[in-house]
Amino acid sequence: MNNISHIKDCYGCGVCSTICPRNIISIKLNSDGFYAPTIELMDKCTDCGLCLDVCAYSDSDVETNDEKYTLKGFGGWSLDNKIHSKCSSGGIGFEIGRYLIENGYKACGVRYNRELDRAEHYMAQTVEEFIPSIGSKYIPSYTCDGFKEINRKDRFFITGTPCQIDSMRRYIKRLKCENNFVLLDFFCHGVPSMNLWDKYLKFSQAESKGAGVISWRDKKHGWHDSWVVSMYDKHKTSLLEDDTPIFYSRLSKNDLFYKLFLGNACLGKACYDHCKYKLANSSADIRIGDFWGKTYSNNNDGVSSVVVFTEKGESLISELNRNCVFIAHPVEIVAEGQMSKSPRPGKILYNHLNKLLKSKKTLPQIVSSAVWVDRFVHFPQKIIKTLKK
Ligand SMILES: Cc1cc2nc3c(=O)[nH]c(=O)nc-3n(C[C@H](O)[C@H](O)[C@H](O)COP(=O)(O)OP(=O)(O)OC[C@H]3O[C@@H](n4cnc5c(N)ncnc54)[C@H](O)[C@@H]3O)c2cc1C
């Protein structure tokens, strides 16, 4: 059939559901903890093929943004100290959104919904409403409610993972309204399973049950040591308010969520096998990220990497000069500290962990079991290496 029913383990970007004229595609979490589409009423499908037209997963190429443009790179940060200190790197993502909202755009960012315990795209019409998008949420995001608010007459700023943005570029081309849109993605490590996040919430339940705002980055110990899950009491309503967290766990002190996420142990299958967006491969107007690498290795406040792919992106960056600092760098330097290839999962460890994340075991039990399996898998390789030496 000329629809997405044969597609498995895709990006879960939700753009097929947004475009379907019969409204019969739903996006739900699958048993591995990733969003995936299902056609609910197959007999209502007219085989129009629109869902496949906008599907970035079903095409091996990245949708073009502006082929004639020569990419430009920058390091940048916000001059608003509060924004700079609370955003993941330099706060450039927020500043672009703020500027565009002030100039008549609606902004689609990602917030954490504490009632449903999920990350979700939502549409902000004021700068105040855009504040919950501050900070990366390192879990898959449910896009449908936010994306359903897009129309052909208003102007929109859309943020997301590179795969979400690739499908979005196809969507706005299909609807012939590209001029009304600014698309922003980021250098993307991948997204971990929601089963890991569920286990983490159970593991920290003494604190997480009473928590309101949750954040995934914190610069108290500096930007380079900012891989921190922190949870705040319910009376704090915004990340911008100063407060002491009721839960605080960082990677440098063996945080279990980050250990598995950044150890590439349970990313989406598409992040291992089907990611075509590393380095400067993008459909966006602008790509942001953390400016890792040597250039800012002594900076502790945070610097955003910025790659500009279109004329529209370039004029936007020049208009932002009043609120932000931008320093030009070659694109190779901007992308220096980024992953150049998708990680390869160890099949035995991946399957083992996937099974454990669905079981009743606690997160510490899962991690210690995974460590043993990892040792067992690598033991023969280590012996061979030693013998060779
Ligand atoms: C899953 C994930 C993986 C990432 N991997 C890398 C990486 O490998 N290298 C790197 O340099 N940077 C990566 N980033 C980006 C990085 O964490 C920062 O977002 C970036 O440095 C920009 O920071 P900022 O200070 O401008 O703003 P921030 O305030 O951090 O901006 C965050 C932006 O990301 C959007 N966003 C947040 N969570 C999600 C989500 N779950 N899905 C889609 N969009 C989301 C928000 O709407 C907002 O626009 C990743 C982000 C995510 C969410």
Ligand code: SF4
């Ligand atoms: S082919 Fe058309 S009607 Fe059928 S699921 Fe896809 S978009 Fe909907």
Ligand code: SF4
């Ligand atoms: S790593 Fe690639 S496939 Fe995975 S979420 Fe990021 S852009 Fe999408």
